[in-house]
Amino acid sequence: MADRSPVITGLGVISALGSGIDEIWPAIVSGQSGLRPLTLFQSPRYGQIPVGEITRDLAEIGAPLHGSRSDKLAWLAARDAIRSANLDTQSVADRTGVLLGSSVGGTHDTERFLTALIKHGKMLARPTRFHECSSPADLVAESFGLFGPSFAISTACSSGALAIATAAELIQSGQADVMLAGGTDSLSHTTWAGFHSLLLVDMQGGCRPFDVARGGMSFGEGAAVLIIEAEEHARKRGAKILARLTGWGASCDAHHVTAPHPEGAGALAAMQSSLRRAQLTPKDIGYVNAHGTGTRDNDMAEGKALKSLFGANVPPFSSTKRFFGHTLAASGAIEAIVCIEALRRQQLPENPGFSEIDPAIGLSPVTKMRPEKLTHVMSNSFGFGGNNATLIFSTAETVPQTRPTPSIPAIVTGLGIIAPEKDFVSERAIQPPLPPDSIKVRACGALDVSTLTPNQRRRLSRITQMAILAARRSHAPDTTKRLAVVLGTGFGCIDEGAVFIENLIAKDEVEPMPTRFPGSVHNAPAGQVAIDLSAHGLNSAPTMGEISFESALWQAMNQIAIGEADEALAGGVDELNKYALAIGKRWGFWTEQTIPGEAAVFANLASTTTKKTSLARVTTVRLGRYRRPFDAKREADWIAAAVDLSKVNIVLSGAKGWSEFDAHYNSVVEELSRRTGRALTHQTYKQDCGEFYSASAVGFSVAVELARQQQCVVLLYTLSSRSGKALCCIEP
Amino acid sequence: MPIATTELKTKIIESLNLQDIAPEQIEDDAPLFGAGLGLDSIDALELVVMLEKNYGIVIKDIEEGRPAFKSVRTLADFIDARRSN
Numbered sequence: 081m082a083d084r085s086p087v088i089t090g091l092g093v094i095s096a097l098g099s100g101i102d103e104i105w106p107a108i109v110s111g112q113s114g115l116r117p118l119t120l121f122q123s124p125r126y127g128q129i130p131v132g133e134i135t136r137d138l139a140e141i142g143a144p145l146h147g148s149r150s151d152k153l154a155w156l157a158a159r160d161a162i163r164s165a166n167l168d169t170q171s172v173a174d175r176t177g178v179l180l181g182s183s184v185g186g187t188h189d190t191e192r193f194l195t196a197l198i199k200h201g202k203m204l205a206r207p208t209r210f211h212e213c214s215s216p217a218d219l220v221a222e223s224f225g226l227f228g229p230s231f232a233i234s235t236a237c238s239s240g241a242l243a244i245a246t247a248a249e250l251i252q253s254g255q256a257d258v259m260l261a262g263g264t265d266s267l268s269h270t271t272w273a274g275f276h277s278l279l280l281v282d283m284q285g286g287c288r289p290f291d292v293a294r295g296g297m298s299f300g301e302g303a304a305v306l307i308i309e310a311e312e313h314a315r316k317r318g319a320k321i322l323a324r325l326t327g328w329g330a331s332c333d334a335h336h337v338t339a340p341h342p343e344g345a346g347a348l349a350a351m352q353s354s355l356r357r358a359q360l361t362p363k364d365i366g367y368v369n370a371h372g373t374g375t376r377d378n379d380m381a382e383g384k385a386l387k388s389l390f391g392a393n394v395p396p397f398s399s400t401k402r403f404f405g406h407t408l409a410a411s412g413a414i415e416a417i418v419c420i421e422a423l424r425r426q427q428l429p430e431n432p433g434f435s436e437i438d439p440a441i442g443l444s445p446v447t448k449m450r451p452e453k454l455t456h457v458m459s460n461s462f463g464f465g466g467n468n469a470t471l472i473f474s475t476a477e478t479v480p481q482t483r484p485t486p487s488i489p490a491i492v493t494g495l496g497i498i499a500p501e502k503d504f505v506s507e508r509a510i511q512p513p514l515p516p517d518s519i520k521v522r523a524c525g526a527l528d529v530s531t532l533t534p535n536q537r538r539r540l541s542r543i544t545q546m547a548i549l550a551a552r553r554s555h556a557p558d559t560t561k562r563l564a565v566v567l568g569t570g571f572g573c574i575d576e577g578a579v580f581i582e583n584l585i586a587k588d589e590v591e592p593m594p595t596r597f598p599g600s601v602h603n604a605p606a607g608q609v610a611i612d613l614s615a616h617g618l619n620s621a622p623t624m625g626e627i628s629f630e631s632a633l634w635q636a637m638n639q640i641a642i643g644e645a646d647e648a649l650a651g652g653v654d655e656l657n658k659y660a661l662a663i664g665k666r667w668g669f670w671t672e673q674t675i676p677g678e679a680a681v682f683a684n685l686a687s688t689t690t691k692k693t694s695l696a697r698v699t700t701v702r703l704g705r706y707r708r709p710f711d712a713k714r715e716a717d718w719i720a721a722a723v724d725l726s727k728v729n730i731v732l733s734g735a736k737g738w739s740e741f742d743a744h745y746n747s748v749v750e751e752l753s754r755r756t757g758r759a760l761t762h763q764t765y766k767q768d769c770g771e772f773y774s775a776s777a778v779g780f781s782v783a784v785e786l787a788r789q790q791q792c793v794v795l796l797y798t799l800s801s802r803s804g805k806a807l808c809c810i811e812p
Numbered sequence: 813m814p815i816a817t818t819e820l821k822t823k824i825i826e827s828l829n830l831q832d833i834a835p836e837q838i839e840d841d842a843p844l845f846g847a848g849l850g851l852d853s854i855d856a857l858e859l860v861v862m863l864e865k866n867y868g869i870v871i872k873d874i875e876e877g878r879p880a881f882k883s884v885r886t887l888a889d890f891i892d893a894r895r896s897n
Contacts, residue, residue, distance in 0.1 A: 278857060279874045339853055535850060538829040591865050594857035
């Protein structure tokens with residue numbers, strides 16, 4: 081199946097160093113830096129420290145008027161990538177998806193809302209419309225009219241690289257022919273002050289990765305998007321192949337929320353996994369683009385991992401972070417483009433900021449750009465939660481050794497559910513700084529945290545505790561197993577993030593909250609579950625509105641299919657939050673039918689060859705986007721192409737939440753019934769758990785119970801408010 | 813006047829949310845990090861915030877604080893030394 085090998089046919093990038101690789105590469109050659117004084121927002125304590133800020137007027141270079149700053153950066157990179165690939169998006173729309181990493185999402189814009197509220201008592205909710213980390217992927221898919229599988233990955237600083245790796249999997253498994261994949265993150269006061277609260281920022285002129293006198297990281301913003309295609313597709317349309325993505329791998333340290341494993345064990349595992357995937361050996365790698373943030377812990381751990389993998393023959397390596405600043409979720413994608421250009425130009429980029437070797441590491445990076453014969457290059461990205469991802473790019477001329485990734489069913493061996501009690505609706509008081517109010521909610525009761533460790537009780541937020549308790553219930557501990565954890569979420573740790581930002585704005589950067597900052601990232605619950613269960617496999621936090629759970633389910637099942645995990649936890653988690661409640665009320669979301677809810681649900685998945693008892697089998701997971709106006713016939717075609725309708729008994733849908741979707745769901749079930757000549761049973765779950773982004777995880781647990789108890793085949797069908805759709809088939 | 817270690821213990825418990833621990837359970841010379849109270853690098857950062865909030869002491873590099881965070885006694889001595897400067 082070499083014809084489904086992922087190849088790169090286009091790229092787009094926007095950064096402080098420039099827009100487009102033709103602007104960026106000369107700047108790299110001449111050793112310029114994109115770091116400059118901060119102007120995007122006021123920073124009383126740290127304003128004098130240079131950052132990788134994009135000072136161009138985004139509207140002037142064509143960015144859409146609506147959307148967050150991260151959305152606009154992603155859109156600009158996507159536009160340039162499509163142009164450079166000569167891709168006629170309309171002709172490939174149904175088989176083209178978007179997978180973008182984002183960790184900041186619309187936080188910069190949300191800060192405007194919170195500043196107006198806290199400092200001036202004004203409720204101007206509009207900027208929060210694009211708060212979610214899935215917004216950039218949604219905007220790009222909407223704007224370019226793409227209907228293939230699309231979601232976002234939010235695993236802090238490894239997001240961009242993991243999005244690229246996951247896009248390659250979507251192509252190899254046949255879910256898509258073309259993917260727009262990469263990452264985007266704007267600067268935000270929250271991340272800026274957050275990294276300062278962790279004392280991780282270089283207070284001088286810029287980061288100095290691997291240098292003995294390093295002082296921490298430099299900050300930046302940007303976006304980068306690759307066009308990744310199945311080789312057969314690229315050849316058929318006569319596209320120019322720029323490079324190949326031959327290897328990718330991910331791992332989790334399962335060690336600590338911010339500190340990497342001191343021996344670099346997770347970094348090593350990710351690099352090894354990427355080599356396995358590419359069927360290459362360490363000696364084949366001609367260059368490594370290091371994560372190289374310039375923090376002591378990262379450089380030590382990465383240095384050790386490089387020495388463990390390559391022994392005495394560490395290939396030329398460099399960190400290019402000082403050129404751009406650390407652009408968080410965009411960094412893996414920007415650095416992927418640096419690697420592709422290095423291959424195309426046969427040049428090694430230097431490691432600016434380095435002058436003196438650190439004896440504790442004993443490795444010297446490339447200090448001056450030079451020509452080099454390159455065939456395979458590696459790029460590392462590591463993030464909070466001990467999240468590691470490695471990509472391998474190879475020249476267009478290389479013969480790929482990629483293995484096919486058949487889509488195979490998995491069995492569910494356990495479920496863990498923390499959900500609201502049926503028929504229990506309570507009044508939730510809205511707290512300051514919001515105007516006093518109260519809203520009906522379906523809330524989970526008090527958590528029994530007695531089994532959690534003292535550190536988990538005192539430091540972890542409620543949503544993370546919910547996730548840990550649900551994960552433990554779903555999983556029978558077995559230390560010999562390689563375990564992946566994939567947890568979908570719409571809003572992530574929104575409470576923790578809100579407390580951090582409220583404090584930041586109210587106190588003008590004084591008395592920051594260093595525990596809450598890493599606790600507020602989307603992948604904090606998944607990372608803490610991994611620590612709790614010693615899960616060293618893939619750790620991911622996909623997000624895409626109402627199909628966040630299904631995105632997680634697909635990613636988890638795929639880890640089992642490709643043999644990178646023996647078992648995988650797929651879950652969904654979201655929590656009630658006063659801002660989501662109050663703004664939702666203002667916008668008319670909450671009604672007698674649509675009551676906000678929350679839950680944490682995990683399903684433990686295993687290969688069908690395992691000897692464990694199966695509750696049910698998951699035979700199909702499909703992701704995509706629906707067209708507007710909604711067309712039930714077209715949707716039924718999409719469903720019929722993926723599952724054998726003749727065996728389906730029940731359709732379990734996301735109806736009885738947002739009422740505007742009820743008609744869509746009803747029309748699809750009617751159309752499916754018409755085609756099968758039987759009246760399919762239409763069941764729903766939101767009347768019990770309430771409306772929230774990852775509610776379909778509760779739906780999945782209902783589907784598993786229905787399949788098991790009634791020995792019937794259940795279709796779980798979900799639509800998202802921003803045009804996403806997902807389909808799972810659950811069988812006895 | 814030198815800082816009382818009991819006061820400091822209360823501040824540590826408060827800033828680190830050490831729910832199950834009373835000030836008298838922390839010995840003056842017992843290690844705070846690692847085996848002792850099970851604290852880690854994130855807790856050290858919370859102590860940095862606590863020092864600024866309560867005593868006006870600003871630490872910009874965690875290495876600077878490391879020797880002070882060994883025990884309650886070393887932290888008390890550190891605060892006394894900084895305040896007398």
